[in-house]
Amino acid sequence: MAQVLDLNSIRSVLVRLEDTIIFSLIERAQFSRNARTYEPGAFATELLGWQGSWLEWILLGTEQFQSKARRYQSPDEYPFSKESDLPEPVLPPLEYEPVLHEPAITNVNDKIMAFYTHDIVPSITKSGDDLNYGSTATRDVETLQAVSRRVHYGMFVSESKYRADTETFNKAIKAKDVKTLESLITKPEVEAALLKRLERKARHYGQDESQGGSLHDMKVDPEVVVRMYRDHVIPLTKQVEVEYLLKRL
Template sequence: MASQIPNKNSSRPLSETFDDPLKTLSLESVRDNLVRIEDSIVFALIERSRFPLNSQAYDTSYLGNHKGHGGRSIAEFFVRETEVFEAKLGRYQNPEEVPFFADDLAFPIVPPYNYPQVLYPAAASVNVSKDIWDMYFKDLLPLFTSESDDGNYVSAAAADLVCLQALSRRIHYGRYVAEVKFRDAPQDYTPAIRAKDRDTLMKLLTFETVEEMVKRRVEKKAKVFGQDVTLDDKNNNTDPEGEPKYKVNPSVVAHLYSKWVMPLTKVVEVEYLLRRLD
């Protein structure tokens, strides 16, 4: 009997173990994952904020005519180089991971790993990496860094990559959200999918009270994780009015979610669903 198969994680119902990949996904596990990625995003922003903007890291002329970087900025060169050897080591065999520059990637040298395959193959390739990239560098970064320069361009670029990867993981997780929602109620989505009706799909996927709650929660996380923790609970890091100062402005994190993260996640969900019956 299936229920007698030893289950490594015994507190988990058997239906959620990995013996049947189609059963690994539940709305609850998807939500838990999204909540956990919020922490990663807030940590990453706080770590990037250790450095000022360092605009030289984004200047495509800064590296001059040296060979091998193709007229790219330090930040772009950094991300591309990292993705090349991460691909070689197998990072993108996991369908949860989406690279920013898929064109350059080498074939993995590692043995294949049996990741759960739960995405619908025709829809799995939905990708908004370009939008995430542009949003991060053009819109977000200047909002939470000071406009100065401390020369730590590589450390700043490394911190950018951590931010970008966390944002990409969150936003492209919309594929999993869409898959689990579709499986739960295919009849709700099928007419709009067949009609290629993006607006209706967007409405079906929008829950304003939930979005408001997420926005308030990430704002709170920015306060909790971005405070100066002292043993005596006395906050010495205050502005002239005595209000606490945080390493990243909590309203910027709320704005990031309401203006970009949640809308882009829903774009991913809509595009995924549009291919879900192909």
């Protein structure tokens, strides 16, 4: 089996991404809410009629450039912008061993964008507008991209589990039995351990070490990080995993 489908190696990627996501949230939380950056058309004058939000404009520019650096050739990277708006890579494609079944893409970035802007940003920032729109959007892009990678990595989880017990999965897939597929890929004790670990990490990284590690004044509320995973990241990953399996045959 390809190394990328080894469950231990998948796990280490996902665990590592937890750190990246917490770091990014901490970085974002330095700035005010800056609600204007999320409003469609709020910068139409400056951006020559652009009807999306400031964040979407920054995302598009970032993704257009990263697309040239072949980011979206990687099977675990999916853009927030329309694929048709992105240029071709300038580098020759990396020779990825094809591990996912085609068509694999189940892009749920619109849902990630929705919960992030509506639920998470208001929960980790102080209200108001500090005019740091560029810095804000840069941090938002980093967080969104890390969360997106985390969620879409579910396809590797599915493929790995599918290969380990093809027969059982095939039966459920043919019957379009979503409930059984969900139970085949869900391990409640793993999820519980994940949320505990996440809480510990957020508390750890969020401490103000400048003061010798005092516990008040966390840079980001650990509860919000846990809630983000419990209510959004884990359910969305599961959705990606199941949709991938339903298209597997």
